Amino acid sequence: MKPNYNYKNVAETYLFSNIAKKVNAYLAENPEKSVLRLGIGDVTLPLAPAVIEAMHEAVDEMGKKETFKGYGPEQGYAFLRESIQAYYARRGVTLSTDEIFVSDGAKSDCGNILDLFGTENSVLVPDPVYPVYVDTNVMAGRKISYMQATKENGFLPMPDEALKADIIYLCSPNNPTGAAYSKAQLKEWVDFAIANNAVILYDAAYECFVTDDAARSIFEVEGARKCAIELCSFSKTAGFTGTRCGYTVVPEELVFDGMSLRKMWLRRQTTKFNGVSYIVQKGAAAVFTEAGEKQIQDNLAYYRENAKLIAACMDECGIAYTGGKNSPYIWLQCPSGMTSWEFFDYLLKEIQVVGTPGSGFGRNGEGFFRLTAFGSRETTIEACKRMKALLKK
Ligand code: MLT
Numbered sequence: 001m002k003p004n005y006n007y008k009n010v011a012e013t014y015l016f017s018n019i020a021k022k023v024n025a026y027l028a029e030n031p032e033k034s035v036l037r038l039g040i041g042d043v044t045l046p047l048a049p050a051v052i053e054a055m056h057e058a059v060d061e062m063g064k065k066e067t068f069k070g071y072g073p074e075q076g077y078a079f080l081r082e083s084i085q086a087y088y089a090r091r092g093v094t095l096s097t098d099e100i101f102v103s104d105g106a107k108s109d110c111g112n113i114l115d116l117f118g119t120e121n122s123v124l125v126p127d128p129v130y131p132v133y134v135d136t137n138v139m140a141g142r143k144i145s146y147m148q149a150t151k152e153n154g155f156l157p158m159p160d161e162a163l164k165a166d167i168i169y170l171c172s173p174n175n176p177t178g179a180a181y182s183k184a185q186l187k188e189w190v191d192f193a194i195a196n197n198a199v200i201l202y203d204a205a206y207e208c209f210v211t212d213d214a215a216r217s218i219f220e221v222e223g224a225r226k227c228a229i230e231l232c233s234f235s236k237t238a239g240f241t242g243t244r245c246g247y248t249v250v251p252e253e254l255v256f257d258g259m260s261l262r263k264m265w266l267r268r269q270t271t272k273f274n275g276v277s278y279i280v281q282k283g284a285a286a287v288f289t290e291a292g293e294k295q296i297q298d299n300l301a302y303y304r305e306n307a308k309l310i311a312a313c314m315d316e317c318g319i320a321y322t323g324g325k326n327s328p329y330i331w332l333q334c335p336s337g338m339t340s341w342e343f344f345d346y347l348l349k350e351i352q353v354v355g356t357p358g359s360g361f362g363r364n365g366e367g368f369f370r371l372t373a374f375g376s377r378e379t380t381i382e383a384c385k386r387m388k389a390l391l392k393k
Pocket of ligand 1: 039040041042107175
């Protein structure tokens, strides 16, 4: 047996596992300290009452012979796919339910979708970037090029004739920078992808945070059905990080060398995946009910307020940042020329605030740091208080 040698080319630990390990080591040495976690983008508010109610009902159904369910429909239950279809329709996007695939989250789909593409394809990712795009391709042995996302271009790189690739990753609103593409900017990407016979893998996991007229789905852009796959999730929208549910949209039009990516994805999923539990899909569908939507919006408003508090704290400290507007992330420049990990250690040791070092997202992330607005209000307020005391000049 020969192992997959490509694993030699990825960092030994995943970014967020590495951070958790460092924090645990610090706590083992300093058990009396209270650590405030604003690192991983994990939600803290409980599931919405409408979701819980739907899941309770589903549990009861599973306990009765007449309503018990075994394996579900392969792409997800029709009730959930129809709700997702209607959600897109409200934004003027027409999808067929055959193009919607329910999964256990955008992260898994983001890695699994690569089964559809030959390893000889070249890949283009922004730098900085959600590490999963890079690691999953490195594990498969694909060649990766980077497009520069910098302060100068507002962390929104645009197509460049000198940087062509077969698979292009876009994440908007962006993790980690919080920058969001406008529809006009996405149109340039769509035209570029079509002209170069490329596929865009569009990560829309943070679309629910868009508050201005930035795009929420790449399918709001004309032509996108010919070149894009969209990955989305209930994690950030409805607090499903621990419950697990997401969906991927693969349009009919994606046919390359006579092969339909939609049909291939169906084939892949039916072979390697047995679906998301009925109970979880019931809970996810409740997100789109009137009561569910209202409750979800209340939760999002809570996180947006946290983002404002962190942004105000940065303003007071004189620290430059982006994000926090269409995004739950504040992307800040480390003060005093510190590197990302130096700043991480400094905050952890001095005030026990945990964030995510920007360099963990790529070379251009060096010297930057990400704070999340997904903490509780108490944690956010206390972290801001401690940061002000430490960083205010
Ligand atoms: C993050 O902190 O970047 C996210 O929580 C990671 C994820 O969604 O998998």
